[in-house]
Amino acid sequence: MKLTIGAICGPAGSKANRTGSWRSYRPILDPEVCTDCGICAIFCPDSCVFPEGENYRIDYTYCKGCGICAEECPSGAIEMIVEEK
Amino acid sequence: MKPSEVREGQRAVMEGSWAVAQAVALCRPGVISAYPITPQTHIVEDLAQMVADGDLAAEYLRVDSEFSAASAVYGAVATGVRAYTASSSQGLLLMTEVLYNMAGTRLPVVIGAANRTLSAPISIQPDQQDTISLRDSGLIQLYVEDSQEAHDAHIQAFRIAEDPEILLPVMVCMDGWLITHTFEPVELASQEAVDSFLPPFKPPYSLDPTCPFTFGSFTDDDKLMEFRYMVHQAQQKGKEKIEQVARAFEKTFGRYYGGLIDTYCAEDAEVLLLAMGTVVGTIKDAIDLMRAEGRKVGLIKIRAYRPFPAERIREATKGAKAVAVLDNNISLGAYGAVASDVALCLSNQISAPAILPCIVGLGGREITIDSIRSIVERAEQMGKGRIAPAESFWVDLHPELL
Numbered sequence: 001m002k003l004t005i006g007a008i009c010g011p012a013g014s015k016a017n018r019t020g021s022w023r024s025y026r027p028i029l030d031p032e033v034c035t036d037c038g039i040c041a042i043f044c045p046d047s048c049v050f051p052e053g054e055n056y057r058i059d060y061t062y063c064k065g066c067g068i069c070a071e072e073c074p075s076g077a078i079e080m081i082v083e084e085k
Numbered sequence: 086m087k088p089s090e091v092r093e094g095q096r097a098v099m100e101g102s103w104a105v106a107q108a109v110a111l112c113r114p115g116v117i118s119a120y121p122i123t124p125q126t127h128i129v130e131d132l133a134q135m136v137a138d139g140d141l142a143a144e145y146l147r148v149d150s151e152f153s154a155a156s157a158v159y160g161a162v163a164t165g166v167r168a169y170t171a172s173s174s175q176g177l178l179l180m181t182e183v184l185y186n187m188a189g190t191r192l193p194v195v196i197g198a199a200n201r202t203l204s205a206p207i208s209i210q211p212d213q214q215d216t217i218s219l220r221d222s223g224l225i226q227l228y229v230e231d232s233q234e235a236h237d238a239h240i241q242a243f244r245i246a247e248d249p250e251i252l253l254p255v256m257v258c259m260d261g262w263l264i265t266h267t268f269e270p271v272e273l274a275s276q277e278a279v280d281s282f283l284p285p286f287k288p289p290y291s292l293d294p295t296c297p298f299t300f301g302s303f304t305d306d307d308k309l310m311e312f313r314y315m316v317h318q319a320q321q322k323g324k325e326k327i328e329q330v331a332r333a334f335e336k337t338f339g340r341y342y343g344g345l346i347d348t349y350c351a352e353d354a355e356v357l358l359l360a361m362g363t364v365v366g367t368i369k370d371a372i373d374l375m376r377a378e379g380r381k382v383g384l385i386k387i388r389a390y391r392p393f394p395a396e397r398i399r400e401a402t403k404g405a406k407a408v409a410v411l412d413n414n415i416s417l418g419a420y421g422a423v424a425s426d427v428a429l430c431l432s433n434q435i436s437a438p439a440i441l442p443c444i445v446g447l448g449g450r451e452i453t454i455d456s457i458r459s460i461v462e463r464a465e466q467m468g469k470g471r472i473a474p475a476e477s478f479w480v481d482l483h484p485e486l487l
Contacts, residue, residue, distance in 0.1 A: 003311055005252060006191030007304055008290045011297040017305075 023065035033077035040069035101232035102127030115166035118146035118157035124261035125199035155183035165291030171197030188223025193246030210449025228361035345394035354383025371457035395430035406468030
C-alpha cells in the first residue's frame with residue numbers, strides 16, 4: 001500500500017486499525033443476567049457492543065477493554081477479566 | 086495612509102504591515118483568522134478593515150486565541166479554501182501544536198510572522214527566537230529584508246505553499262517593528278499581475294460531505310517514519326520550487342531577491358557574513374565601508390531557512406577563509422540555530438572555511454555598523470588561522486551589567 005500525502009485517506013479507514021490488541025481486560029457478558037436494556041451499547045466509546053438476535057454481543061476485534069460497559073451495567077451482567085494470551 | 090489613497094502598481098510610502106496586508110488581499114484568501122499580538126496586529130487590523138469595508142471578499146474569523154486562529158485556518162484550507170493567519174512571539178508558540186499538524190497533514194496555509202523575542206522576561210522587541218523555535222515543524226520559512234520584500238514574499242508564499250509537489254505551510258518571517266511599523270517606499274503589485282502569477286487553489290484532497298476523506302488519521306510505528314520522510318522530501322523539493330517561483334516572480338513583477346540565498350560582494354570575499362532579516366541592510370552598508378578600506382568582506386543572505394539551502398551555501402562559501410554567522414536567536418546551552426546548520430553543511434569538505442558563531446541583537450539590541458566591524462575583525466583573525474573559542478561571540482553584550 002502506497003502512503004497518501006498527509007496521511008489523508010478515504011472514510012472508515014480506522015477499521016484497518018484493530019484496536020482489540022490493546023486490551024488487557026476482557027468484558028464477559030452473562031446472557032442469563034442481562035436484561036437487554038442496551039445501556040452498555042449506548043456507553044461503549046468504540047461502538048463495540050451491539051444487539052444481535054435476542055442478546056447483546058461484544059466485538060473483540062475493536063474492544064480496547066476500557067470497562068465502561070461493565071461500570072455502567074445496572075444488572076452487573078458484564079465482568080472484566082484479565083486478558084491472558 | 087489609508088488604503089484608498091494608494092493605487093495598485095503605484096510606488097508610495099507606506100507602513101510595512103499595510104504593504105503585507107495589501108499583498109495578502111491581492112492573493113484573494115477565502116478565510117483570514119488571527120488573534121492580535123504586538124507587533125503583528127496592524128497586518129490583521131488592516132485586513133479586517135478591508136473585509137469590513139467590503140473591499141475584500143473573505144471570511145474574517147475572530148477567535149479567542151492564536152491556537153484557535155491556527156485551527157480555524159487549518160480547517161479552512163482542509164475544505165479547499167485559501168487561508169491566512171499572522172502572529173508574533175508568544176502567539177506563535179501557542180500555535181505550535183497546530184502548525185506541526187498543518188505541515189504533517191500537508192495544508193498550505195500562509196502565515197505571517199512578525200518576529201518578536203520570547204518571554205521571560207517579557208519584551209515586545211524584535212529577534213528571531215520565536216520563528217526559529219518553529220524550525221522543526223515542517224513549515225517552509227522565508228526571511229525578508231524590507232517592506233518590499235515582505236510584500237512580494239507573501240505573494241510568492243501562496244504559490245510555493247500550494248504547489249502540488251509541495252503542499253506545506255509557508256511562514257513569512259519579518260522583523261517586528263523594523264518592518265511591520267516602519268514606513269518605506271513600496272511598489273504594490275497589481276491585482277491583474279497577481280491573478281496571472283497565482284493560480285486558484287486546487288488541493289488534491291478537501292473536506293466535502295459528498296466525497297468524504299479522513300484528515301488527521303492515526304498511524305503507528307510501521308508508517309510514521311515514512312510520513313516524516315515525505316514531508317522532508319517536500320521540503321527538499323521546495324529548494325527548487327522557491328528558486329523557480331522567485332524567477333517567475335521576477336518575470337511578472339520585475340523584482341528579484343535571490344532564490345534560497347542572495348549574495349553581496351561575495352565572489353572574492355575572504356570573510357563572509359551570513360545573516361537573515363533586516364540586519365542584512367546594515368551589513369551591506371558596513372561592507373561598502375570596509376570594501377572602501379580594501380577589506381575583502383561579503384554577505385550571504387538567507388531567504389529560505391527551511392528548507393535549508395545547504396548546497397547554495399557550500400557554493401557561495403567556496404574560497405572564503407572564514408564565515409561569520411549572525412544568529413538573531415540562540416539555542417540556549419549550545420549555539421545559534423543558523424550557525425549549527427551552517428557548520429554541518431560546510432563540514433566534510435576538502436577545505437572548509439573557519440566558522441565564527443555570533444549571537445546578535447537579542448531582544449532588539451541594536452546591531453550597528455560597529456557591531457558588524459567587530460565581527461569581521463574576529464573573523465579575519467580566524468581566517469589567518471587563529472584558534473577560536475568554542476563558545477559563540479556575544480556581540481555587544483554589556484558585561485558591566487552582569
